[in-house]
Amino acid sequence: MKAIVYTEYGLPEVFQLKEVEKPAPKDKEILIRIYATSVNIGDIWARNFKEISPRKFTMPLPLWLPSRMYFGFKKPRIHILGNEFAGEIEAIGKDVKRFRKGDQVFGYRGQSMGAYAEYLCMPEDGLVALKPVNMTYEEAAAVPYGALTALNLLRKVTIQPGQRVLINGASGAIGSAAVQLARYFGAEVTGVCGSTRLEFVKSLGADKVIDYIREDFTQNSETYDLIFDILGKSSLSRCKRSLKQNGIYLLASFKMKQLFQMLSTSVTGGKRVICALSSESPEDLLFIKELVEAGKIKSIIDRCYPMEQIAEAHRYFEKGYKTGSVIITVAHNNKKEQL
Numbered sequence: 001m002k003a004i005v006y007t008e009y010g011l012p013e014v015f016q017l018k019e020v021e022k023p024a025p026k027d028k029e030i031l032i033r034i035y036a037t038s039v040n041i042g043d044i045w046a047r048n049f050k051e052i053s054p055r056k057f058t059m060p061l062p063l064w065l066p067s068r069m070y071f072g073f074k075k076p077r078i079h080i081l082g083n084e085f086a087g088e089i090e091a092i093g094k095d096v097k098r099f100r101k102g103d104q105v106f107g108y109r110g111q112s113m114g115a116y117a118e119y120l121c122m123p124e125d126g127l128v129a130l131k132p133v134n135m136t137y138e139e140a141a142a143v144p145y146g147a148l149t150a151l152n153l154l155r156k157v158t159i160q161p162g163q164r165v166l167i168n169g170a171s172g173a174i175g176s177a178a179v180q181l182a183r184y185f186g187a188e189v190t191g192v193c194g195s196t197r198l199e200f201v202k203s204l205g206a207d208k209v210i211d212y213i214r215e216d217f218t219q220n221s222e223t224y225d226l227i228f229d230i231l232g233k234s235s236l237s238r239c240k241r242s243l244k245q246n247g248i249y250l251l252a253s254f255k256m257k258q259l260f261q262m263l264s265t266s267v268t269g270g271k272r273v274i275c276a277l278s279s280e281s282p283e284d285l286l287f288i289k290e291l292v293e294a295g296k297i298k299s300i301i302d303r304c305y306p307m308e309q310i311a312e313a314h315r316y317f318e319k320g321y322k323t324g325s326v327i328i329t330v331a332h333n334n335k336k337e338q339l
């Protein structure tokens, strides 16, 4: 099969489209013919992990070393990136019960990666589910990472209908899903993003948008029950006055400092900090699929690139121009109707 392989860390030019061995499903695995995968921040970092110093790493220092060991110190240990996928089941192992050959599926590989390829094996009880019927493969491949992460992190707090929620970083993969999920939970949502993506965030259902280039949301008099900061660009000291009395400052990207703030605010009560790592389950993916089919979550694609243009796709993502998702389409000679 064809796969996008890299054996050296570096710029997007490190990718090579190569013939590699096609995987075969084990007894409890499904073999998926991939039609679409995506470029997200995980792929960008893993492609050049040797450049991710502890300072650049957006997680606490104790997690940097295991991540570096996992991805490889001098050279990558994983040679095929891609953590989101959508495709069709081509074969199933003899003990598979949940799926059938021909099922259209979508899913998430997390750090295991491997979706930049024509085929992929997944355990049947892994993060894989039937593709939402109202999405193309390309649209479905853009959903799992952002939606699963946003759902998991938002579940660390309980959003009550009518609460006021601010999402800082609302135009990215996690933020755009968080806007839609917070709306689904009944919140009044303010999305903070750059000037060129204000309309995009509004189109996701945000009640209000703030351009972080023109306005510092911590300086107006608005207050929120929840401030969800995806990149950790704000700080507790700056956000305090924008939080209601028992408001929560939820962080997807955080360091040891914020972990200590979480500890201390859990003791003092009142305004609290919550930092969390998402831990996704197949049930979460099914829930996301249902929300997509109910029209509560949509995915907006910025650009699609064929596998041959993977380097261009990574360059486009890294320039920070994307509005929505960057998708890699995987061509097969016998591609079927999508919907």
Ligand SMILES: NC(=O)c1ccc[n+]([C@@H]2O[C@H](COP(=O)([O-])OP(=O)(O)OC[C@H]3O[C@@H](n4cnc5c(N)ncnc54)[C@H](OP(=O)(O)O)[C@@H]3O)[C@@H](O)[C@H]2O)c1
Residues within 6 Å of the ligand: 040, 041, 058, 059, 149, 168, 169, 170, 171, 172, 173, 174, 175, 192, 193, 194, 195, 197, 212, 230, 231, 233, 251, 252, 253, 276, 277, 278, 279, 320
């Ligand atoms: N806790 C967890 O379990 C977990 C899991 C996965 C990822 N993460 C973390 O999530 C982060 C990646 O999130 P993502 O995939 O959603 O990233 P992304 O798709 O690259 O989006 C990031 C967004 O942040 C916005 N942004 C940039 N500068 C900003 C600023 N000063 N103020 C407000 N917004 C700003 C950008 O908006 P504009 O383009 O509009 O400027 C961009 O759309 C990483 O730091 C990663 O470590 C955490």
